[in-house]
Amino acid sequence: VTARNLDILVVGGGSFGTAVASILSQADRRVALWVRRDDLAREVNHAHTNSRYLPGVALPPLLRATTDLQGSVASAPVILLAVPSATFRQTARALGEHARGDQVLVHGTKGIELGTYKRMSEVLFEETCVLKVGVVSGPNLAKELVRGSPAGCVVASRYDEVVESIQRLFQGSTLRTYGVRDVVGTEIGGSFKNIIALAAGVVDGLGMGDNARSLLVTRGLGEMARWGVAQGADALTFGGLAGIGDLVATCSSPLSRNHQFGTRLARGERPEEIKATMVEVAEGVTTTKAVHEQAQGQGVDLPIVRTVHRMLYQGLPVLEARDELLAVPVGREFPRGSPRRGDA
């Protein structure tokens, strides 16, 4: 792999990275998938499967995996980083050792760094010399992507070149890409929605019905937009694929890990038990902690985040959490002044 010229390098062999590499390979792009583990690289290259993260899926035979970061970074004009937020900085740093200023570097990680509360694009700026940075986000459940179901996503960057190169790469694939400029809003949408998905999983796990879940999703969108705008995002972003689009998919799909996490909470399992038995991390668990702490520091009131935080970290019983999730007024759901006038 390292010898030939690539169109794109995908860094991270989890379900999302593998799915994106797979659909790009099927669209005849020259794509390499960097994975950490030798045995996974061999499995992808010889059995054409990724049985841990995408069980039962046949990957395209031309998709090549590699563990050679230096070689594959050197031969790729575009790099997509798709690793969990917990290992994001460390992976970005390793990548930064080899990256060049003429490369395009986007990520698809929907989380926030614990402790620093930094967005992933901020980490990329800190750990690499690349300026042409962007983010890919939207309703993109990996298990659906990899089987070729159509989907749309947003690619956000301050650089037109980033947007255009990603759009060119995905042209003719099953994933449609829409360009936006609002990096902050796109990253906040992708991470915040996992908190709401956890709450939606609880509501669904308790059998509250579609009316109640829609009430929660609507309130969640308002809270997301209010928080995002306070961080400098454009409110309109949250009405698009990276906001409500991703929120709807994640809150209504049993394929979502964060939704599953909430459903299991509703069944009485404890957060540590659930974490210990999940194959891939539910980003919402750490994002809840990060956003809650950050909001407290800024003096911003986020009722849903606060309830989910109490449920995950302070032992709040799910039945009490349910009442809080459905009972808080939506009177202030819009960030820019509202036609609403109180609630009853």
Place this chain on the structure above:
Amino acid sequence: VTARNLDILVVGGGSFGTAVASILSQADRRVALWVRRDDLAREVNHAHTNSRYLPGVALPPLLRATTDLQGSVASAPVILLAVPSATFRQTARALGEHARGDQVLVHGTKGIELGTYKRMSEVLFEETCVLKVGVVSGPNLAKELVRGSPAGCVVASRYDEVVESIQRLFQGSTLRTYGVRDVVGTEIGGSFKNIIALAAGVVDGLGMGDNARSLLVTRGLGEMARWGVAQGADALTFGGLAGIGDLVATCSSPLSRNHQFGTRLARGERPEEIKATMVEVAEGVTTTKAVHEQAQGQGVDLPIVRTVHRMLYQGLPVLEARDELLAVPVGREFPRGSPRRGDA
């Protein structure tokens, strides 16, 4: 029923009217349910069921049905009209014979009048002397409401008194009410979402997955907001319960009639066959026609509405409709200027 003083009269014994009357009765309000048919009135009063529209549901024993419109209108300070759009004007006219200017009159009908393209509140102004008019809308699937699952709705009126009286009535019930001023947006949200739900039913019926449905819902929200703002609505309304909230519930629930209609279209049934076998009308079918014609008259381009219209009225095959529904750019999804810059 006619002799005693009522808190509210609900006009219309379909699933929504019956469900709302039921939860108000359970919250100890004095409520009468006006129905057209004698046999249904007797069934509600004696068997405490409405087996045609809410099969298997036990209604509260204190809920009284009546066929006496004059007497029940005379004794109710608040009237909620919940009949299909096709019979709305005729019912409003009959009600208008007895209504007084001091009464509050709201409706819960999510449709548009064919031919005139009028919203239901406009019809109320034309057919009654009541000025204190409003609309109730939101994610309120009747089968969930009637079994006591929590839900939220919007009550919209230019009159504070209307909002406050409805909020007072529902206080302590399982349906939370949020007041807004934007009547136009609230009515457009409730009717337009049925068009998108039809399309979502097709996408679901074809097994396209949650990513694709979210793409459609996001585009649908944008089209709804663009159309609504062109009619004088406040864009923010579409981010609330009457917009995205109702859209999410209707597009993701098998309980929605409009979603069911789309699913059956995807299975190859013809619109006339489906219509002939549905117990209650799917408002989206006529709303599609009304909005499509109105948009053509105004020169507004609504791609999803156009595709659903061709599918319902011009024989467009569902597989072609699917491609159109998922392929159209979202670049212009926001009405008030957008950070997006094209699509690929």
